Amino acid sequence: MAERIDAASFEERVLKADKPVLVDFYSDTCIPCKRLNPQLTKLEEARAGELIVVKVNINFDTQVAVDNGVMAAPTLVLFQGGKEAGRTVGFKALKELEEFIDGALA
Template identity: 40%
Template sequence: MALAITDATFEEVVLKSDKPVVVDFWAAWCGPCRMVGPVIDEISTEYDGKAVVGKVDVDANQEFAAKYGVRNIPTVLVFQNGEVVGRQVGVAPKKTYTDAIDALL
């Protein structure tokens, strides 16, 4: 299961991580988000110990969504060393996300 990331934990979990981080910005009312969510959960299990995989509910946590210009959801950002190195807006195949992680490992 992907980690629930909040505005309060974002800096510690995402920006200070020594591993690649995948963050799914989503909302409960968003249909496409419900398609991406299970894929993100699968990736979280498969990359356990190799990458950090989490989700930010944009309705409850708007600070970092705004900071990184997330205007459409789902948006999946890939971070390395606290910097955004990848961005996928909308639904994409699982391979799109795993390729982004693999490139950083």
């Protein structure tokens, strides 16, 4: 299961990571966010060792969401080398997540 990070650990865990990082900006009350969780777990297992998946709760870490231009939940932002490589909003099935990541990192 993806680790929940906060503002204090965002720079270290995401921007300074040596692998691509998929950040799930979510809310506990968001139904699509809840539906996305199992897909992210499968993605994390399938891409173990090559991709890091983390979660940021936009209700508790609002400034991190604002700083990253997040306007809706769920928003998935893919970072590589400390920079945004791609972004998608809303529920995605596993195949769609994999296509998004492959396209953004190509």
